[in-house]
Amino acid sequence: MSTPRKVLVIGGGAAGSAVTILLRRAGLAVDLVEARSDWNATAGSGITLQGNALRVLRELGVWDEVEAAGFGFGSVGITAPDGTVLHVQEDLRTGGDDLPATVGMQRPRLQRILIDAVRASGASVRLGTTAVIVDQDADGVSVRFDEVSAGGSDSSSDNGSAHGSDASADAERRYDLVIAADGLGSATRAAIGIADRPEPTGMAIWRIAAPRPAGLTRTDLAYGGPAYIAGYCPTGEDTLYAYVVEANRDRALIPAGSHADEMRRLACAYGGFWPEITEHITDPAQVNHTWFERLLVEGSWHRGRVVLVGDAAHCCPPTLAQGAALSLEDAWVLTQLLTGSGPWDDTLFQAYYERRIARVRPVVEASVQLGQWQLDGVRDADVPGLMARTMTMLRELP
Structure with a gap:
């Protein structure tokens, strides 16, 4: 019996949680690491x-x-x-x-729903912990874990089992793939040499x-x-x-x-x-x-076997309310490709980028444009037309 591929997901927001759930459903071994010890369970308004x-x-x-x-x-x-x-x-x-x-x-209610689904998926979870890329080659990535707060392992009795998480064990591990879902200020994005910043x-x-x-x-x-x-x-x-x-x-x-x-x-x-x-x-x-x-990483969203999803790759003003939606779509599309028959190589990761950039770029540009028209005091801007064209595109499957 072959050993399932092992994936590390860095970041437990919408994109990170979604890709974890979907990959676990496909039978892959997944570790999720989140820097915040509270797993963002109380952050945000609506x-x-x-x-x-x-x-x-x-x-x-x-x-x-x-x-x-x-x-x-x-x-x-x-x-x-x-x-x-x-x-x-x-x-x-x-x-x-x-x-x-x-x-x-x-x-916070959406985050709690996603947290519960990650736990139910059987993924291993480490909270209050950061992951640092040590090195990588054609076959995988070596990662070091650093505790940033007490209680990093999601194993307390009132929060449920971490399904095998052992944050106190080996500080360095090897993965077939690392998915960086660590948000707008992604340390992983910078660490792999992508210089784009919001x-x-x-x-x-x-x-x-x-x-x-x-x-x-x-x-x-x-x-x-x-x-x-x-x-x-x-x-x-x-x-x-x-x-x-x-x-x-x-x-x-x-x-x-x-x-x-x-x-x-x-x-x-x-x-x-x-x-x-x-x-x-x-x-x-x-x-x-x-x-x-605004952020839109151009060219590719990966370096070797480290790939970006969600706000780590793109973000836009909330003028079209599409930030979370685009991040969730990233997770869905990447999982489809990873669980297909093709090898995990540059061709696959570039296909992910090309499939997503064609959809994400118009949303980022439209979201920015809607705000810029207001900043510039443009009174005859085609706001309804731009919104309608963008939302019609989003009706198609990603």
Whole structure:
């Protein structure tokens, strides 16, 4: 009986969790290593999942849990700053007619669903641990593990078994393949000689989770006022996340203790449901402030037997809500290729890149363009046309 190929996945976010689940289902031995000891289980406010993301979540076997935990809807409203609804656009069902166009949900809830699925897959998990590429050749990669916090092994009795994880064992291991899913600031990407780095687009976003007012059943976007965009998305029976987008400001000049005041100052200028939402913007620890950034690694997403997925390879502003969807698609496509009949070589990894870049590049470029039109004050921009063309493309299978 042959020994199954062994894969290391670095990073336990959406892309890393998804590729782990899919490879385990195909019978491969998979170790997942995550630098954060809490496995990102409490990070973030909310997330908007378009149909093409839901399609992959269904392939992972977690669609029922996502559907139950989230809030599905099928349209987006465009409002004036005072809350007057100017237009309601039906969303395209990019995952197919048997899935909702969009599901909003609390980001920690999605992460918990993926964590549970990784555990159930039988993958070995190490938390609070980083992985460093030592060397590689045509047959595999040698990796060193470094503990970054106590309790790195996911083996506590209240969290379930790590299915064979032994973080205290050998510090260096050999793998047939390493999949770098370690996010936008990927240390693995830099370590294998890919010099691309994320770049700011000129916008920043304030986000918060809040109670959902009665009658709020879809995403609404207000353009104009003191922010470029003020929007919200329902995430459950009684929850939402709200956000306002403005120009970049030097984060060093915005004390963390003022985050609620800063977001509330922007949000209080908007009408409709916003006064009810703004009442809950009080705790600066619950307000998240980040810049919009873009990244698109060109040429290839691998070096030898180390391959990038998700934000480690690409990211875009959330103007089309496609970040998580593209990352999940990466995991799905790469797994299809790895579990086919071809050898794990440059030809296979380049095929992965070429298949993904043709789909990812238009989304990144469109997402950046939507923001740039606002930064430039372009009043006659074909926003509906660009969005429609991009989302129609995403309806096709990746």
